[in-house]
Amino acid sequence: MKKFTVKVTVMLKKSVLDPQGAAVERALKAHGHHEPVSVRIGKVIELTLNGENAAAAEKKAAEWADSFLANPVMETFALSVEESE
Amino acid sequence: MKKFTVKVTVMLKKSVLDPQGAAVERALKAHGHHEPVSVRIGKVIELTLNGENAAAAEKKAAEWADSFLANPVMETFALSVEESE
Secondary structure (H helix, E strand, C coil): CEEEEEEEEEEECCCCCCHHHHHHHHHHHHCCCCCCEEEEEEEEEEEEEEECCHHHHHHHHHHHHHHHHCCCCCEEEEEEEEECC | CEEEEEEEEEEECCCCCCHHHHHHHHHHHHCCCCCCEEEEEEEEEEEEEEECCHHHHHHHHHHHHHHHHCCCCCEEEEEEEEECC
16 A cells, blocks of 8 residues: 545636635736736645555545535535655 | 736645644544544635736736735635636
8 A cells, every 4th residue: 555645726616706706816917016917716625545556546535526525516625646765 | 928827725734723624524523534634724716817928927926926815824825827729
């Protein structure tokens, strides 16, 4: 068994309003940055788990993400796996 | 000017307790997943901005992350840039 770190990045769907991102946009302007910039804020859930191989670790994380780490109605998620030392 | 998407991933430092991650660990157990897994939770701030090139966009994002998107006392951040269509 090896140890893997799976990063689950959960973002709101493009069609869903992101008030937290909008607040950061305003904060950037308030700090004197007037370039047009669009901000969306999401979560990273970093799971460190044991698995036979990267594919098995990713499969487990995908199952968890799909069943309760992300809300499929409003959010999408992406996975990235790396072996941890 | 091109458009770039810079992802700023903000995580609590390893030495800082992460109660949100601990809650997810307990939730995984409560859902019947008894494998040992360690969970840390962070934020992704996705900035879409204009820039001459990727390096310039990254520099701007790094400055913002350093000055107010992350709290350097408790958090670390990592950047990844890609050109958006």
